[in-house]
Amino acid sequence: MRVSLFVDGANYYYMQRDKLKWTIDAQKLLEWAKSKGELVDAFYYIGRSSPSDVREQKYLDMLAYSGYSIVTKDIKEIVQEDGSITRKANLDIEIVLDMFNTIENYDMAILVSGDGDFERALQLLRARGKKFIVLSTAGFIASELRMVAGMHFIDVNTLRDQLERVTT
Structure with missing residues (x-):
């Protein structure tokens, strides 16, 4: 079974911060994906706040050296009617395009x-x-998404012992 991994970076971040309250180790996620078959691709999609952000660049470098192909888009600031600023870099279309442009390379997609x-x-x-x-x-x-996934949905909380980043 050839497997491709597609990580929606913003969703991944907010899921950990707002819901899980624990951190997923990106390298352990790759290893988990490899347990499903031959991992042929791993894509990580993320909005870039600034190319000069050293911390962000270190994170992206770690992902790349771990085996992820990094797809970035600049974050745009959108001024709302009330004057507040919303920051967005929607990469959904890039994820879907890559899913279908590489469709012949894999048998299973992990989103x-x-x-x-x-x-x-x-x-x-x-x-x-x-x-x-x-x-x-x-x-x-x-x-x-839950309705279309059905039995193909896996709650990350059930994988905590396999995916959690352990800090020493």
Whole structure:
């Protein structure tokens, strides 16, 4: 079984910060994906705040040296009507494009995201005969994504002993 891993970086971050309250080790996530078959690709999608952000660059370097292909987009600041600023770098379309541009390379896609925008992409993967797993957590995964994933949803909390980053 050839496997490709697609990590929605923003969703991955907020899932850990807001719901899990523990940190996923990105290298352990790769190892877990390898346990599902031959890992042929691992993509990590993330908005860049600034190319001069040293901490962010160290994190991206660690991901790249671990085996992830990094896909970035600059974060845009959007001024709301009330004057507040929202920061966004939506990479959903890049994730879906890569899922379909590399579709001949894998038999199973692992999507790390709870974003309901991926509902249709997963329906189309299934129609093309591809298997998939959605990794997210209860209370964070959109209902439409949970509905399409069915038995192919794995709650990251059930993998804590395999994925948690241990700090010493």
